[in-house]
Amino acid sequence: MTCDACAKKGVEVNGTVVLMIMEDRYDLCDEHGARFRDQLAAALAPAVDAALAA
Known part of the structure; x- marks a missing residue:
């Protein structure tokens, strides 16, 4: 398997x-x-933070 x-x-x-x-x-x-992983975490961070605050 090679890196795409x-x-x-x-x-x-x-x-x-x-x-x-x-x-x-x-x-x-x-x-x-x-x-x-870092880009996805950064993109989802506001949604995750809002869900945790609810």
Whole structure:
């Protein structure tokens, strides 16, 4: 399994992280896995904070 994000750049890096969104699956390296995790957490942070306050 190779990192889908790296493969877009023509680089072959082992995928170590699986990101699943509904039926979509993305294989990612550690670097891209952390980057997407941080971006998703930042995007959802206001919604999570509001749910916790309720």
